[in-house]
Amino acid sequence: MPSPLRIIGFYWTLPVPWLGFTRLPKGIADAAAASRAIRYQRERVHRWAKDEGGQVVAEDAFMETRADRGTSAILPEVERLLAKAEAMEATLAVVNFAESFHWRPHASLWGRLQTEPRVMALDPVPVLIDGQIFDPVSHFRAWEQATETHTALKPKARAEIAARIRAMREAGTSFAEIARALNAEGVTTPGGKPWRADNLRKLLAQP
Known part of the structure; x- marks a missing residue:
């Protein structure tokens, strides 16, 4: 009987300096509790893993250095996880927000991952979280509007x-x-x- 698919989940988010949200807690559960974006990505990866009969064997979360875009600062963490995936014969699962909705693109991240064979790019489909449907695109649009309002004020x-x-x-x-x-x-x-x-x-x- 073949071994179940091993999966490493990688989740990232942007800081929100005007709310004082500039650091993620170290533990993945705490990071997910602090950030709805991280929580969503974690749920998305875990549900995909369940559907595939796989097992999430490791997880990591990263907060970007800029509030308005993804940067190359993420690449050292990506390299570490790719090496870990190779060593564990695992698949690195990452939600690609820009794939379906052209929302929250990350050129540095996907420029590095797009040719890697051990990477699964997941579509940002809505998922059920705490009994409610969470739509990541609506979530990010709401945050963008809140940021624009804050900037104006x-x-x-x-x-x-x-x-x-x-x-x-x-x-x-x-x-x-x-x-x-x-x-x-x-x-x-x-x-x-x-x-x-x-x-x-x-x-x-x-x-």
């Missing part, structure tokens, strides 16, 4: 925060104290990072 938000900081400074509050107060409230910089004394000064110095 950034000048207004920056002006409001700057006015608040100036008022606190006029009341005698130090930059360090202001940073602690804003961070305690969960207020981030326009780029989604925690406040520090230096970036408070930079914000006030902007015209």
Whole structure:
């Protein structure tokens, strides 16, 4: 009886700096809990593995370095997984979002994978997650719209925060104290990072 198909799942996502989402947890289950995109890809790979009578023997997730596109930063991780697939006689399963819907293309990733014999590119079909159909294209479109809205609001938000900081400074509050107060409230910089004394000064110095 032939051995079941061995599968390595590889999932990737983009950061969302304005929400403070710039790192993935190390464990794959935690990464899937933190990112709906990772969760979707994991579900897609596992369901394909089940349909093929295969077994997912390893998984990895990667967060890109840019919020707006895939980059070549992913390639070292891809090389590591390709070597692992060769050593384990496994298939590397990756969801190709651009294949069917031309959505979220990743030229560096697929430029490397397209000629590899141990790679299975899966279509980004909707799957059932937690009792609801998850459509990745609708999900990414919603995030794109949210990002566009946030970008449009950034000048207004920056002006409001700057006015608040100036008022606190006029009341005698130090930059360090202001940073602690804003961070305690969960207020981030326009780029989604925690406040520090230096970036408070930079914000006030902007015209």
